[in-house]
Amino acid sequence: MRVLLAVLRKDLTVEVRSRELIPAMTLLVLLLLALGGSAGIRGASSSVVVWIAVVVSAALGLARSFGLETDQEQLQGLRMAPMDPGWIFLGKAAANFLVVTAVEIVAFAAAVVFLDLPAAGRLGPLAVVLLLGGGAIVSLGTLLAALLAGARPREAFLPLLLLPLGAPAVMTASGATAKLLGSPSEPVTGEVVLLAAFLLVYATLGALFFEYVIED
Amino acid sequence: MLPLVLSAIALPVGIFLALVVAPVEAFQGEPYRILYIHVPSVVTAYVGFTVTFVASLLYLWRRALRYDRLAAASAEVGQIFLTVVLLTGPIWGRPVWGAWWTWDARLTTALILWFIFAGYLMLRAWAGPAGAAAAAVVAVIGFLDIPLIHWSAVLLRTLHPRPAVFRPDPAMPGTMLAILLFNMAAFMLTYLALLGVRLQQEARRARLLAREEAG
Numbered sequence: 220m221r222v223l224l225a226v227l228r229k230d231l232t233v234e235v236r237s238r239e240l241i242p243a244m245t246l247l248v249l250l251l252l253a254l255g256g257s258a259g260i261r262g263a264s265s266s267v268v269v270w271i272a273v274v275v276s277a278a279l280g281l282a283r284s285f286g287l288e289t290d291q292e293q294l295q296g297l298r299m300a301p302m303d304p305g306w307i308f309l310g311k312a313a314a315n316f317l318v319v320t321a322v323e324i325v326a327f328a329a330a331v332v333f334l335d336l337p338a339a340g341r342l343g344p345l346a347v348v349l350l351l352g353g354g355a356i357v358s359l360g361t362l363l364a365a366l367l368a369g370a371r372p373r374e375a376f377l378p379l380l381l382l383p384l385g386a387p388a389v390m391t392a393s394g395a396t397a398k399l400l401g402s403p404s405e406p407v408t409g410e411v412v413l414l415a416a417f418l419l420v421y422a423t424l425g426a427l428f429f430e431y432v433i434e435d
Numbered sequence: 436m437l438p439l440v441l442s443a444i445a446l447p448v449g450i451f452l453a454l455v456v457a458p459v460e461a462f463q464g465e466p467y468r469i470l471y472i473h474v475p476s477v478v479t480a481y482v483g484f485t486v487t488f489v490a491s492l493l494y495l496w497r498r499a500l501r502y503d504r505l506a507a508a509s510a511e512v513g514q515i516f517l518t519v520v521l522l523t524g525p526i527w528g529r530p531v532w533g534a535w536w537t538w539d540a541r542l543t544t545a546l547i548l549w550f551i552f553a554g555y556l557m558l559r560a561w562a563g564p565a566g567a568a569a570a571a572v573v574a575v576i577g578f579l580d581i582p583l584i585h586w587s588a589v590l591l592r593t594l595h596p597r598p599a600v601f602r603p604d605p606a607m608p609g610t611m612l613a614i615l616l617f618n619m620a621a622f623m624l625t626y627l628a629l630l631g632v633r634l635q636q637e638a639r640r641a642r643l644l645a646r647e648e649a650g
Contacts, residue, residue, distance in 0.1 A: 379557065432569065
């Protein structure tokens, strides 16, 4: 747990000082939403566009967050530190989660303007869906980014793995979002349970496999 | 060699049985015959990916390159069969459902699985031997993703015919069932034959590389 907090603090300090990730990711999200809006996508069903924009920009940011680690062989340092790699993974994932959540908030606010996404509806459950969906995508994405940081294809490859592997989370999260904003009475319990399960599965797999992934 | 010969005999026989011997189905008419290719392909593809999953776990555990080669070869062959599934499905769906494609749970799962293993094979091609551990992790997540994709798609709705064979009381006349099972065996043989060829090629390549490095 102390390891988690240390890695989290390190990554957030880096982001606060360098301001590399959030501006680039936000820019990409706004760009994608503007393109969707100008093509005439409107209303609650546009929530899938928002989710795709979030995942694509998350792929960009996550890949970069490990690019920073490999630039100066810091991954070696992390690997050799006498700490449980599972906790290092959770620390990286927690930092990425905060970054992606910030981008999510901007994305949904922008969608209200660009895509006429209804701003009323069940906002409490919506927050739960955003956090769980974002958490699932980030856990999976952090593991995949770590895995690519050690392999030759590196950053460019991440979307090609994150989009299909994360497809169930994206489908479920955007389905739930469309329901919450579009039809006031349809229950989303099934989706919320499923998203929580995704988060659990991906975070567990990440903590288990991180060690193998940063090995060579 | 034996599986190659056997599958070269069994595949045409199976096609003949499917097209000529099998009776016509009462509701769907002639297009139903594509089932004799579609269903064996999907079963074979899932067997192939299961082998990849198990071999990838063994590779991560034991770090023996032969497991890595088995995982790669089985994924390649499985992907071919999954491609056949995705091509034959729409050909059947157009006359029977009236649509080439629907976003039914089974179709969605198969399509996303195809994208996952396309990414897996591309990662292997890009990363080369150094990416073996990375590829193994992707294969494990990809395989565990199958039920997750299915459940998330089930939350929508399902139109695909229900399984007719793998249940206690197969819902199919005897001739049809026998021909379908024959074709499944033929497809599995083909899988084994292709798998054997790929494994042999990769083992030879590894030996060559080792010799080059030594000399």
